[in-house]
Amino acid sequence: MSLKKILIYCNGKKWLVDKDLKMFSTHFGNVEIPQLDKDIEISEINQKKFYFLKPSIAEFILKIKRKTQIIYPKDVAVILFYSDLKETDNVIEAGTGSGSLLIGILSRVKKGKIITIEKNEEFKKIAEKNIKDFFGEIPENLQFVKGDVYDINFKLDINDEWADKIFFDLPEPWRAKDLLKYLKKGGILVNYNPQIIQIKKFIEEIEGFIDINVFEILERKWIVDEKRARPSDLMRGHTGFIMMGRKVK
Numbered sequence: 001m002s003l004k005k006i007l008i009y010c011n012g013k014k015w016l017v018d019k020d021l022k023m024f025s026t027h028f029g030n031v032e033i034p035q036l037d038k039d040i041e042i043s044e045i046n047q048k049k050f051y052f053l054k055p056s057i058a059e060f061i062l063k064i065k066r067k068t069q070i071i072y073p074k075d076v077a078v079i080l081f082y083s084d085l086k087e088t089d090n091v092i093e094a095g096t097g098s099g100s101l102l103i104g105i106l107s108r109v110k111k112g113k114i115i116t117i118e119k120n121e122e123f124k125k126i127a128e129k130n131i132k133d134f135f136g137e138i139p140e141n142l143q144f145v146k147g148d149v150y151d152i153n154f155k156l157d158i159n160d161e162w163a164d165k166i167f168f169d170l171p172e173p174w175r176a177k178d179l180l181k182y183l184k185k186g187g188i189l190v191n192y193n194p195q196i197i198q199i200k201k202f203i204e205e206i207e208g209f210i211d212i213n214v215f216e217i218l219e220r221k222w223i224v225d226e227k228r229a230r231p232s233d234l235m236r237g238h239t240g241f242i243m244m245g246r247k248v249k
C-alpha cells in the first residue's frame with residue numbers, strides 16, 4: 001500500500017499533489033516533483049526550499065477532494081480516541097461524504113469490518129478515490145452500501161447488535177435512528193452535526209442511551225517565532241458539535 005499523493009511544503013504553505021505529476025507550478029516558481037521513495041526530499045527553487053514529504057493523515061484529509069462538508073482533523077482525532085475505536089471493532093458509518101472521517105476510521109480498524117452508507121453515488125466515488133489515494137487501495141474490510149438511511153425499508157445485511165461503534169454525520173440523524181438496533185449493548189454512538197438544534201432533536205428522539213455528552217473542539221493556533229508568541233489573528237471559529245452516548249438497552 002502506498003500513498004498516491006505527495007505533500008509539498010514551502011514557507012508555511014502546503015500542497016497535496018499527485019505523485020504522477022512531473023511538474024507543479026507555485027507562485028514561487030515551477031517545482032519538479034520527485035518520485036518519493038525516501039521519506040523526504042528537498043530542493044531549492046529561486047532561493048526557496050521545497051520539502052517533499054509523505055502526508056500525515058491530518059495533512060491529507062485537510063486537503064482532500066470534496067463536494068461535501070468534511071469532518072476536520074481536530075474533530076476526527078477526538079472522535080477516534082473518545083470512541084475508543086479499536087483494530088477489531090465492527091463499525092457502521094452514515095453518510096460517507098468525502099471520506100474524511102472514514103479515512104480516520106480505516107487507519108484504526110484493521111481486523112473488524114466497516115460498513116459505510118451513502119445515498120449519493122458521486123460522493124461515494126469521491127470518497128473511494130480519496131481512500132485509494134491515501135491507502136493505495138480500498139481496504140478489504142470496507143464495504144460501501146448505497147442507500148437512503150431515512151427510508152423506513154432500509155436494512156443492512158447484518159444481525160442486530162453487530163456493531164461496536166456507530167458514526168453518524170447526517171443532516172437529520174433522528175430519521176436514521178432505526179440503524180441504532182445494529183449497535184451492541186455497551187457500544188458507542190458518535191453523532192456529528194454543525195447545528196446544535198440537530199443534536200438536540202436527535203437526543204430527544206433516541207432511547208436506550210446513557211452518558212450522553214455533547215461538546216465542540218476549538219483549536220486556536222499560535223504564532224511563535226523570534227518576535228511573537230501570541231494567538232493567530234484568524235481561527236476556524238466553528239466546525240461542528242460532537243455527541244456521544246453509550247447504548248444500554
Ligand SMILES: C[S@@+](CC[C@H](N)C(=O)[O-])C[C@H]1O[C@@H](n2cnc3c(N)ncnc32)[C@H](O)[C@@H]1O
Binds near residue numbers: 068070097102118120
Ligand atoms: C456532511 S457529509 C459527511 C461527511 C463525512 N463525515 C466526511 O468526513 O467526509 C453528509 C453525507 O450524508 C449523506 N446523506 C445525507 N442524507 C442521507 C441519507 N438519507 N442516506 C444516506 N446518506 C445520506 C450526504 O449525501 C452526504 O454525503
